[in-house]
């Protein structure tokens with residue numbers, strides 16, 4: 854009776870797939886969210902650690918960017934209703950602005966990753 858699919862086998866396969874996807878999701882720490890609304894970044898200064906992800910969420914009806922000022926460490930364009938993520942790879946203080954609206958400015962302060970932090 855090899856042609857009959859046994860329910861036990863199917864259940865094990867479903868659990869295996871589910872566990873794989875949970876494992877993949879938990880490996881990535883949650884992003885630090887910065888909302889863009891009313892032509893401004895929600896936080897004038899955001900603190901992060903090396904390896905953290907920052908996510909900019911554009912709630913305006915126009916395009917915005919998050920553009921790092923000095924060395925162009927990052928430069929992402931965020932369409933209305935969309936979000937973009939950037940991983941902070943270097944420690945330091947980074948000013949960023951919007952290329953379309955240069956009066957929009959904010960800062961990210963990135964500190965070195967803690968030794969106890971699970972990677």
Ligand SMILES: [Cu+2]
Nearest residue numbers: 917951953954
């Ligand atoms: Cu803008």
